[in-house]
Amino acid sequence: MNNMNTEGKLGIALVGLGNYSENELAPALQETQHCYLAGLVTGSPDKADKWKKKYNIPDKNIYDYKTFDTIKDNPDIDIVYVVLPNAMHAEYVIRAAKAGKHVICEKPMAITVEECDQMIAACAAAGKMLSIGYRLHFEPHNLGMMRIGKEKPFGSIVKMTAENGMGDTKGWRLDKVLAGGGPLMDLGIYCVQGCRYTTGMEPVAVTAKEAAKTNPEKFTTVEEGLSWVMEFPDNIKAACTTSYSKEMNKLRAEAQNGWAELSPAYEYRGIKGETSKGKMDFPQVNQQAKQMDDFADAIKNKRPTPVPGEMGRQDVKILQAIYKAMESGQRVEII
Ligand code: NAD
Numbered sequence: 001m002n003n004m005n006t007e008g009k010l011g012i013a014l015v016g017l018g019n020y021s022e023n024e025l026a027p028a029l030q031e032t033q034h035c036y037l038a039g040l041v042t043g044s045p046d047k048a049d050k051w052k053k054k055y056n057i058p059d060k061n062i063y064d065y066k067t068f069d070t071i072k073d074n075p076d077i078d079i080v081y082v083v084l085p086n087a088m089h090a091e092y093v094i095r096a097a098k099a100g101k102h103v104i105c106e107k108p109m110a111i112t113v114e115e116c117d118q119m120i121a122a123c124a125a126a127g128k129m130l131s132i133g134y135r136l137h138f139e140p141h142n143l144g145m146m147r148i149g150k151e152k153p154f155g156s157i158v159k160m161t162a163e164n165g166m167g168d169t170k171g172w173r174l175d176k177v178l179a180g181g182g183p184l185m186d187l188g189i190y191c192v193q194g195c196r197y198t199t200g201m202e203p204v205a206v207t208a209k210e211a212a213k214t215n216p217e218k219f220t221t222v223e224e225g226l227s228w229v230m231e232f233p234d235n236i237k238a239a240c241t242t243s244y245s246k247e248m249n250k251l252r253a254e255a256q257n258g259w260a261e262l263s264p265a266y267e268y269r270g271i272k273g274e275t276s277k278g279k280m281d282f283p284q285v286n287q288q289a290k291q292m293d294d295f296a297d298a299i300k301n302k303r304p305t306p307v308p309g310e311m312g313r314q315d316v317k318i319l320q321a322i323y324k325a326m327e328s329g330q331r332v333e334i335i
Pocket residue numbers: 016017018019020021043083084085086106107108133134135171172178186
């Protein structure tokens with residue numbers, strides 16, 4: 001694989017060769033028009049060996065976490081894509097920017113707003129672009145929800161509902177130090193995003209309640225589940241739920257004269273949508289290929305990305321407010 005013509009395409013190096021890189025990003029990079037898989041950064045020599053054979057990557061484009069900074073001398077790499085556990089995003093985005101590379105960072109952008117500020121500042125200082133891996137901004141059904149909020153075919157939105165949960169998880173996602181929190185950081189962020197991009201508004205306050213733990217031995221440092229309500233302007237409320245022990249996947253908008261719902265809303269493939277007028281009829285796309293191509297095109301054409309670091313920062317700010325509301329039991333304003 002990776003035998004396509006790379007001429008005119010920007011080279012991407014993936015940092016962290018875990019599930020998302022292996023099963024989604026690398027395959028997507030076989031379909032992209034404006035970028036290609038040019039390099040790897042991994043702490044595991046076995047993975048480096050396997051990947052270099054599979055994707056025909058030259059040794060000079062393979063780094064480990066110690067040699068990573070020398071990527072600055074490699075003209076094959078234009079974009080560094082950080083796909084590490086959440087708490088490691090800030091360090092690697094900042095190092096990539098200092099190495100003079102454009103950066104894509106996976107969601108959640110970081111685990112604190114202060115880190116987000118440092119990441120944005122590092123990319124700005126280097127004169128490089130920063131985007132967040134918000135693939136649903138390139139997915140037709142989710143784009144349809146954005147249009148419904150903006151063009152108001154059913155009148156103004158009056159209420160949102162968003163749910164995203166998985167039946168199980170393991171590894172670093174259960175460790176607050178590496179993940180920054182539980183399902184809210186990993187899955188609930190899609191609900192925050194969905195409500196923001198559908199309404200086109202920013203939440204002004206939040207209340208939240210942690211779900212009772214059914215498995216306290218497993219969920220020692222992070223929540224097992226959480227429900228929260230975001231208050232938007234115009235008295236619009238968004239009721240959201242996330243969980244690591246219950247499958248859920250929905251984004252719904254109630255408007256004055258109708259409704260629209262995606263279910264599943266946030267999957268990599270098979271997204272389905274319906275409105276009060278009937279089924280949505282949009283094509284399935286490779287979301288990751290579209291997302292990476294759009295960023296490469298933005299760099300080439302010197303235009304802004306629709307999913308910049310500032311958008312990731314705003315989500316982290318909202319996530320922090322939700323945790324504060326959960327811990328205090330109080331309504332927390334988002335200023
Ligand atoms: P993963 O556990 O499968 O992979 C993590 C990678 O980081 C592994 O290769 C691991 O070796 C490496 N790593 C380096 N230092 C580590 C450490 N100290 N502890 C644990 N792993 C370490 O995780 P993933 O599912 O690929 O997620 C990686 C990132 O991508 C996360 O930020 C996640 O939120 C994000 N993600 C985004 C999407 C999306 O749809 N946009 C989907 C999945 C994951």
